[in-house]
Amino acid sequence: MKVAVIGAQGRMGTAMSAGVQATEGLDLVASLDAGDEITVGSLNGAEAAIEFTRPDSTVANVLALIDAGVHCVVGTTGWTGESLDLVKEKLEQNPSIGVLIAPNYALSAVLAMVFAKKAAAYFESAEVIELHHPGKVDAPSGTALTTAQHIAQARREAGLGEMPDATETDPHGARGAVIEGVHVHAVRLRGLTAHEEVVFGNPGEQLTIRTDSFDRESFFPGVLLGLREVGKRPGLTYGLDQLMEL
Amino acid sequence: MKVAVIGAQGRMGTAMSAGVQATEGLDLVASLDAGDEITVGSLNGAEAAIEFTRPDSTVANVLALIDAGVHCVVGTTGWTGESLDLVKEKLEQNPSIGVLIAPNYALSAVLAMVFAKKAAAYFESAEVIELHHPGKVDAPSGTALTTAQHIAQARREAGLGEMPDATETDPHGARGAVIEGVHVHAVRLRGLTAHEEVVFGNPGEQLTIRTDSFDRESFFPGVLLGLREVGKRPGLTYGLDQLMEL
Amino acid sequence: MKVAVIGAQGRMGTAMSAGVQATEGLDLVASLDAGDEITVGSLNGAEAAIEFTRPDSTVANVLALIDAGVHCVVGTTGWTGESLDLVKEKLEQNPSIGVLIAPNYALSAVLAMVFAKKAAAYFESAEVIELHHPGKVDAPSGTALTTAQHIAQARREAGLGEMPDATETDPHGARGAVIEGVHVHAVRLRGLTAHEEVVFGNPGEQLTIRTDSFDRESFFPGVLLGLREVGKRPGLTYGLDQLMEL
Amino acid sequence: MKVAVIGAQGRMGTAMSAGVQATEGLDLVASLDAGDEITVGSLNGAEAAIEFTRPDSTVANVLALIDAGVHCVVGTTGWTGESLDLVKEKLEQNPSIGVLIAPNYALSAVLAMVFAKKAAAYFESAEVIELHHPGKVDAPSGTALTTAQHIAQARREAGLGEMPDATETDPHGARGAVIEGVHVHAVRLRGLTAHEEVVFGNPGEQLTIRTDSFDRESFFPGVLLGLREVGKRPGLTYGLDQLMEL
Known part of the structure; x- marks a missing residue:
């Protein structure tokens, strides 16, 4: 699976990039950060993206990722009912895309x-x-x-x-x-x-x-679970527990 | 609910009797032990029975309780596929009765x-x-x-x-x-x-x-859960977890 | 060692009596409680006494035990600088007797x-x-x-x-x-x-x-340590840790 | 206090150097590793040295540090009765120097x-x-x-x-x-x-x-305790517990 990391220079993004590179079957094809545009081109063929940025940029990032046809695993916090609704609306127009937003990936x-x-x-x-x-x-x-x-x-x-x-x-x-x-x-x-x-x-x-x-590397196994499941679940999924058989 | 304790003189039976007597809404109407016959008469109107005896007497006790039309919460260990089948057969003839058998009530x-x-x-x-x-x-x-x-x-x-x-x-x-x-x-x-x-x-x-x-009093909350649920579930239930929303 | 238990009917005294009786080398020779006089006669040859009573009776009990020439292991709480001084004074008159008072015997x-x-x-x-x-x-x-x-x-x-x-x-x-x-x-x-x-x-x-x-039986090993050491340490010892090599 | 780190490029040495630099009152004046000679000159005025190298080099390092008149806090393992004796002999000739060797600094x-x-x-x-x-x-x-x-x-x-x-x-x-x-x-x-x-x-x-x-940074507080005490204790001290009031 080809993966992009959004927020690649941040502490979480750095840990996520290391996790992707260390995992067999994952290929890190794009590392974007503040200032980089999120487009089909800059995503470089990514099938899914990991997004760990900031509350004030995550909504725009996720909407752009959906537009680019890329599944999203989102770890940035600060989501509200309103901002989640924006994502749901955008997903209705892109019914094959899956987005996972979770407050905790450990x-x-x-x-x-x-x-x-x-x-x-x-x-x-x-x-x-x-x-x-x-x-x-x-x-x-x-x-x-x-x-x-x-x-x-x-x-x-x-x-x-x-x-x-x-x-x-x-x-x-x-x-x-x-x-x-x-x-x-x-x-x-x-x-x-x-x-x-x-x-x-x-x-x-x-x-x-x-x-x-x-250690913050504890978030990677949950993100990896998200990457593997998010494409099978079009629409918005909130909470990592929704992907687990509990 | 009127309750009988079978094995009332044993260590577990003693703890169970104390639990029944301390619980509002439960009424201990029969305390039977080895040597006592299990009959409609000796059960004295009990609606449900707690059975903590020994592996070599529990099967006969449970079959007698079903015959007497009493729901059973069974804590004795040593049940096999074969002995569970005997209980299932007996329950087919008494389709309104519920039996709970569990290896652990804590x-x-x-x-x-x-x-x-x-x-x-x-x-x-x-x-x-x-x-x-x-x-x-x-x-x-x-x-x-x-x-x-x-x-x-x-x-x-x-x-x-x-x-x-x-x-x-x-x-x-x-x-x-x-x-x-x-x-x-x-x-x-x-x-x-x-x-x-x-x-x-x-x-x-x-x-x-x-x-x-x-302490062995730790078994009583689970037995109490069993008493409250067993009458609603005709047939054999194996394992306390089957009564819990997990 | 011949041992007396003072406060023998209380919860702690009962546990202590059971401990004494279960310990090889200890002999329970007197069980006294409220109302019993503490005298050479009533102590029946005891060499040491375990005292678990109440704050309002413990001082008088300990003074009487010292007068009777019996070493004391005292678990009753409520001791003050003033009441400890009374014990020290009495011990000066009975320089061979040891008294251990401790807030905790676990x-x-x-x-x-x-x-x-x-x-x-x-x-x-x-x-x-x-x-x-x-x-x-x-x-x-x-x-x-x-x-x-x-x-x-x-x-x-x-x-x-x-x-x-x-x-x-x-x-x-x-x-x-x-x-x-x-x-x-x-x-x-x-x-x-x-x-x-x-x-x-x-x-x-x-x-x-x-x-x-x-469980309150956890106090007995500390009391036993006290019994074994108190006779070797004339005067007042405060705190079980004083008897331990720490 | 002026401090040298011996084995400065190793994982432990790196952590120790960071610890020294982050501690008020300590001044890192020399960072030596394999290939560097340990001399009065290379030690650059150090009063004490932290030595975390390898079992096959630590003895020679410590002897050289004593010769240079520098107190030593040694974390390398593999010391034997024989190699400790070499240190003791050298210390007899340099009676003002203190050496602390400990198997664990956590x-x-x-x-x-x-x-x-x-x-x-x-x-x-x-x-x-x-x-x-x-x-x-x-x-x-x-x-x-x-x-x-x-x-x-x-x-x-x-x-x-x-x-x-x-x-x-x-x-x-x-x-x-x-x-x-x-x-x-x-x-x-x-x-x-x-x-x-x-x-x-x-x-x-x-x-x-x-x-x-x-984390290996857990060793630094113990090394710091060693640095502060080793100069006050001429001769060989074995085990960090010897510096503690226990």
């Missing part, structure tokens, strides 16, 4: 989220602990926030009430954030990258689902 | 197995570590063996080859058991009960699924 | 505290996560609070400054409690008992020290 | 080893699990082997007997390696670097000591 993180959501209906208690490098400016992480929301939703759908918690005094806020009833804890530690642990408890038992991301 | 263990099987197709590496109390006579645990076999099967179905492993020298056998290509490690430690950790690895990322069983 | 918890204090000087980052059953009324646990204070003190003594932390937004308090600059997180989960994890980080590396207490 | 790994040795006397059970990248050719790791030997020695010194283990059947070798009575398990997983977990168990409790090395 397979372990995607699976942890899906499994946490499935498990949530079956336990009295559930909490989320996320651990990141100390350079992170926001707490909790967006992933932990989403995980907690999914757990809360699954509990509501299963008719579960509040979790048991006899805490009467917590003068320093040790119980952490409460997101729709789910406690979320954020650890910041030199040496770490991005990690999340979801713990579930019932009388006499615990289930733990943990995902560790050590 | 929800965390059941979920860990299901999730491990789902995840296995997406990672280069997978290994199983089980940890138990030092009184256990067999290694690895039956659950770890089954987990490894499920991982191996999922890898074959996904077309994955052998896992990467450059080991050249291992004079003491530190790499553990190899079950259909999956390494399994057994730890025995005073203080532990029954625990299993499944680790999956890709470049730059790890997924860990861990289940801890601290 | 060896893993004692070691985790000591190790955390030793490690703290060598890492840029350190945080404490404690996990308990959901019936606990205070957060964080007293042990986690003490652990954080020890870490903070070790960092000050080593001349370490503030830990790296770029957090700018944390609207829900996910970063948890801050005890003398050390973040402490409290998880409450059905199925758990008492657990603490201390994580330390430097560039490229992490050290984790975790202690799990599953 | 602080978390050094601490984990020390703590494991201290804890070993207090638990009925202890096992070692090491986890590494799948490119590692030997199992178990040298660190795990040493950890197990230290645990075994501490148990013997404490008069502890065999660990409890009722295993009767283990047809596939799941119980792993047995090193002086201590079970050692080796996991190989894509995505991992170098990790070790030591688990200790008593009735009702568990202590876990885990060290994770994610």
Whole structure:
């Protein structure tokens, strides 16, 4: 498969280019970045493109890729309902093209989220602990926030009430954030990258689902899965889990 | 719901009786054990029965319960294809009765197995570590063996080859058991009960699924799920995961 | 060794009595509880006593035990500088008697505290996560609070400054409690008992020290160590770690 | 402090040079590699040197550094009693010089080893699990082997007997390696670097000591500690733990 990388000079683009070049059966035919036009010519015969750029350029890039008849695997964040609609409209005019947009390409993180959501209906208690490098400016992480929301939703759908918690005094806020009833804890530690642990408890038992991301190369296996599937699924697919048999 | 416990004097039966009595909406109407006949009379109006006895008595008990028109949640192990067929035949004559037979009622263990099987197709590496109390006579645990076999099967179905492993020298056998290509490690430690950790690895990322069983009361939530569902599912259901939305 | 248990009817006393009876070389010669006088006669030849009662009775019990010429291993909490002074005075009059008073007899918890204090000087980052059953009324646990204070003190003594932390937004308090600059997180989960994890980080590396207490029988090995050592150490010893070669 | 790096072109040397340059108070004045002579001149005023080369060159390098009056922090492995003796003899002639030779500079790994040795006397059970990248050719790791030997020695010194283990059947070798009575398990997983977990168990409790090395930059904090201390300790110091207050 002939592949283009859009955003090739960025940190993610560099990692993606290395992944493409190291994978048998993939051929890197175009490396484009800010300032390069995305056209049939510049794409140099690419059948699919990996797009990791910036929120303010990704929409235009994806529309141009669809126009050029190239399937897209998009890792740039910042998509809204409105911008996704623009992609859907463009895809209606190009019904053979597939576009995959996903907020996370780390397979372990995607699976942890899906499994946490499935498990949530079956336990009295559930909490989320996320651990990141100390350079992170926001707490909790967006992933932990989403995980907690999914757990809360699954509990509501299963008719579960509040979790048991006899805490009467917590003068320093040790119980952490409460997101729709789910406690979320954020650890910041030199040496770490991005990690999340979801713990579930019932009388006499615990289930733990943990995902560790050590390096941005962890995104490539998910992108590769996307490249292999996106051409078989015309239209817009949102979320890597939609391509997985879960 | 009126509930009978068969094997009421055993360790599991005692825990199950306590669980029934502590649960709103359940009424313990019969406690039978070895020597007690299982009849409409002795079951005292029970709508469903929990059966935790021994491999050599469970088949006869379940057949008698079906004859008595009572749904069954069966935790005794040792079922074979042949003995399951006897139950199926009996159920054909009693088409409104539901029987659930499951090798494990700990929800965390059941979920860990299901999730491990789902995840296995997406990672280069997978290994199983089980940890138990030092009184256990067999290694690895039956659950770890089954987990490894499920991982191996999922890898074959996904077309994955052998896992990467450059080991050249291992004079003491530190790499553990190899079950259909999956390494399994057994730890025995005073203080532990029954625990299993499944680790999956890709470049730059790890997924860990861990289940801890601290106490036999951990089986009751799964049995309770069985009690609530078994009457809605006439015929034989094998495995608690069949009742869960996974 | 002939042993007395004071507070023999309580939950801890019951566990301690069982421990004494199961240990070769120990002989349970007296079981006293509220209402029983502590005298040479009632102690029935005991050489050492295990005292697990209540804060309002422990001081009088220990003074009576010293008067009776019996070494003491004391697990009751609530000791103050003032009440410890009373014991020291009494011991000056009975210079052959040893008394051990300790806030925690779980060896893993004692070691985790000591190790955390030793490690703290060598890492840029350190945080404490404690996990308990959901019936606990205070957060964080007293042990986690003490652990954080020890870490903070070790960092000050080593001349370490503030830990790296770029957090700018944390609207829900996910970063948890801050005890003398050390973040402490409290998880409450059905199925758990008492657990603490201390994580330390430097560039490229992490050290984790975790202690799990599953059951109150976990206190007996520490009490046993106390029984064996207390007679060799006349006077007051505070803290089980003082008896350990660390 | 003026610092020289010997083996500056190697992977470790490159990481060490980066560490020196990023540390306030250190000045990288010489970068030497194979082919460069080690002399007062080439060392360019260095007060201390970091030596990470190869087993067949390290002895000559260290002797030359001592001759040049420079303190040494040595990370190259392969030292024997004989080669250490050569260094000691040379140091007798240069009594103001300090040399630190250590098999491991990762602080978390050094601490984990020390703590494991201290804890070993207090638990009925202890096992070692090491986890590494799948490119590692030997199992178990040298660190795990040493950890197990230290645990075994501490148990013997404490008069502890065999660990409890009722295993009767283990047809596939799941119980792993047995090193002086201590079970050692080796996991190989894509995505991992170098990790070790030591688990200790008593009735009702568990202590876990885990060290994770994610990156070779993890060696720099230990080397930095060495640089700061080596000048204060004339003669040969073996092992980073000798510089730590443990």
